[in-house]
Amino acid sequence: MDPRDRFWKIRRVLVCVLILNWAVAAAKLIYGFLIHSTSMAADGFHSFSDGSSNILGLFGIWIASRPIDKNHPYGHKKFETLTSVAISGLLFVVCFNVVREGVLRFLHPVVPKVDLASFLVMGVTLAINVTVMVYETQQGKALKSDILVSDALHTRADILTSSAVILTLAGIKLGYPFLDPVAALFISLFIGYAAIDILKESSQVLSDAAAIPKDEIENVVRSIKGVKECHRIRSRGRVDDIHIDLHVLVDPEMHVHQAHHLSYAIENKIKRDFQGVTDVVVHMEPVEEEGKKKKGKG
Secondary structure, three states: OOHHHHHHHHHHHHHHHHHHHHHHHHHHHHHHHHOOOHHHHHHHHHHHHHHHHHHHHHHHHHHHOOOOEOOEOOOOOHHHHHHHHHHHHHHHHHHHHHHHHHHHHHHOOOOOOOOHHHHHHHHHHHHHHHHHHHHHHHHHHHHOOHHHHHHHHHHHHHHHHHHHHHHHHHHHHOOOOOHHHHHHHHHHHHHHHHHHHHHHHHHHHHOOOOOOOHHHHHHHHHOOOOOOEEEEEEEEEEOOEEEEEEEEEEOOOOOHHHHHHHHHHHHHHHHHHOOOEEEEEEEEEEHHHHHHHHHHHO
16 A cells, blocks of 8 residues: 555544544543543543543654655654654553642542433443444454554553543442542553553564564475575564564575576465565575584574
């Protein structure tokens, strides 16, 4: 898919989700403050951070969609992953604020005014969140977008917290107002977990962790006729932009022309068998030369 076309498709998804997230956030925040519910307001802040992450995502996608240039021979796609780290940081900030509000409510108790409208607000916003998560997850996988996938994880946490708030409102209605700050602290755990999950996935890409298990690549390469052995296998990158390099041992009598065709065969085979591989560098070595190296080391 053309990078620009991919950018516009991701941008369209993020704009749509942004509008829905902020509508949900406004409903929870406004009504949460009206009935003095810390848990509902905390859930509203969580939804508001969803919208803020959409804006960060739009900025990250804009940079990531830029073509390869002289200073960026591998392109700009990691900027999308870097933006996911920023989304994680935003979640940590929200988590801290929710914990603080929960603790303050324990120290200064307030009984929320729960009514039918509060349940309707939470029910409608929960339904919107479920729709957003399913849609964004599907589009993220289809477009291989870190931003959409990480943002969907963010929304998934919002679904869990909204469910907790509905149960909390029911508990308050039954005469247990202390559940409000307890739920706020419970929500902070979900927010913190989502932040750690996104940070973990993003750091794997930014630290050049292996994108594909070495054994899997070795099995594919060794199945190709003409390959005697392969080693020094390395892989890195995002799921939609994986780079692989490896050393292949061949017959020392193999002609350069044959070795060249074998190199192309290895590259094509790897790209067919592993989705998302965009670059393969094959280093050819004669078997005898490798044997001499081992003797020299001994």
